[in-house]
């Protein structure tokens with residue numbers, strides 16, 4: 001997939017000198033490093049090299065870089081770890097790349113208030129590990145947690161494995177420090193549990209994909225680690241629709257899992273080939289779940305019984321985390337197979353069986369194998385289409401994904417559950433947002449970034 005071409009006038013050499021004078025050696029011009037900072041983990045390719053990379057080390061660096069870009073009308077791509085799957089952090093040819101990766105300090109762990117204040121470049125798993133030393137944890141759990149940054153998680157409103165129990169990243173954000181497109185620094189939100197003062201700009205910046213401002217720091221909510229040992233369970237099904245019905249029944253029941261994921265048979269085969277975990281091969285699909293708390297073992301038995309009622313042919317429970325580790329390997333395993341033409345859609349959880357059935361029909365119609373990995377408890381699916389490594393093959397695979405996206409919408413769903421719109425899904429935005437809604441969203445963008453320098457042409 002190619003970037004849309006955007007005419008960028010390279011600023012005069014004098015302007016680049018000015019940037020170096022402002023930010024010093026944190027400005028990188030080396031083409032090898034520029035190329036490295038130009039991509040994310042999506043299939044979206046940069047059209048050419050950016051002009052410069054700023055490796056910000058402070059909020060002031062970010063502010064100076066944006067003031068400079070604003071003054072010279074240079075487009076800016078913002079990046080954390082570049083694990084994004086929507087092309088949002090991909091560099092603009094002749095643009096500025098603003099990296100937050102070096103802003104990786106945990107500023108404060110406020111244990112009594114279950115809060116942490118962090119710089120945007122802190123790696124998600126590092127915050128979680130630091131919180132766990134105090135009996136707390138950071139609830140958002142994207143499968144990329146070992147590398148993704150908190151700033152990236154907030155900018156994409158990342159989901160993950162534990163959302164069914166704890167919500168998405170938005171639910172964990174109390175306050176933000178944001179640098180606006182012209183370099184102004186603002187602070188939103190509060191450290192209190194309740195706060196109804198002014199418009200909720202914290203929520204506005206969460207999920208804004210680098211289009212409204214650059215998040216430089218955040219105060220996030222932590223939770224106490226549940227007591228006892230977690231319990232994992234699995235349930236294999238001969239029909240993926242039956243697995244969908246089991247998830248719907250679980251979501252409406254009283255015993256709740258902390259995690260409820262689905263892997264179809266093809267995904268299990270690919271993961272087992274990549275890194276064997278001993279996960280039994282299902283005929284159609286396997287559900288993998290986790291329960292926590294004092295009654296974790298009892299709750300797991302209840303959930304396994306629900307699965308049996310809905311057609312599970314083989315079930316098991318254990319104390320280890322290997323099953324979830326196998327699930328976390330899904331993305332790298334599919335990527336290692338060259339299967340990168342995947343998408344992210346969501347449906348109301350009661351429509352899961354219909355969604356799986358419809359994907360089966362799309363697969364037959366296009367004669368393409370589609371593998372499915374899903375944060376099933378949230379109704380959030382990541383179907384991947386098999387495609388050869390040619391532009392024509394990718395174009396055909398994109399057509400299959402478009403059909404899947406339309407199917408999700410026809411079932412009352414969404415074109416993106418957690419990865420965001422970025423560049424990859426920008427052409428599909430109008431399918432979900434009507435002209436009136438798009439106009440309001442773009443008015444907000446215009447108010448905060450009148451020169452359209454921040455992540456232009458993506459997200460909204």
Ligand SMILES: Cc1cc2nc3c(=O)[nH]c(=O)nc-3n(C[C@H](O)[C@H](O)[C@H](O)COP(=O)(O)OP(=O)(O)OC[C@H]3O[C@@H](n4cnc5c(N)ncnc54)[C@H](O)[C@@H]3O)c2cc1C
Pocket residue numbers: 040041077078079080081082083084085087088089100120141142143144147148149150151152153154155156157158159160161209210211213214215216331332418419422455
């Ligand atoms: C193996 C793998 C597993 C994944 N699993 C999940 C998952 O379970 N759930 C999920 O939701 N996602 C998942 N993702 C996608 C990705 O990890 C998330 O979108 C993550 O939040 C991106 O974080 P990042 O630091 O890498 O951001 P980047 O990729 O660098 O950027 C992502 C977007 O956020 C913007 N951005 C980044 N930092 C800032 C900032 N400080 N201020 C403003 N804008 C910013 C960028 O401009 C871009 O639009 C996965 C990706 C991979 C490769």
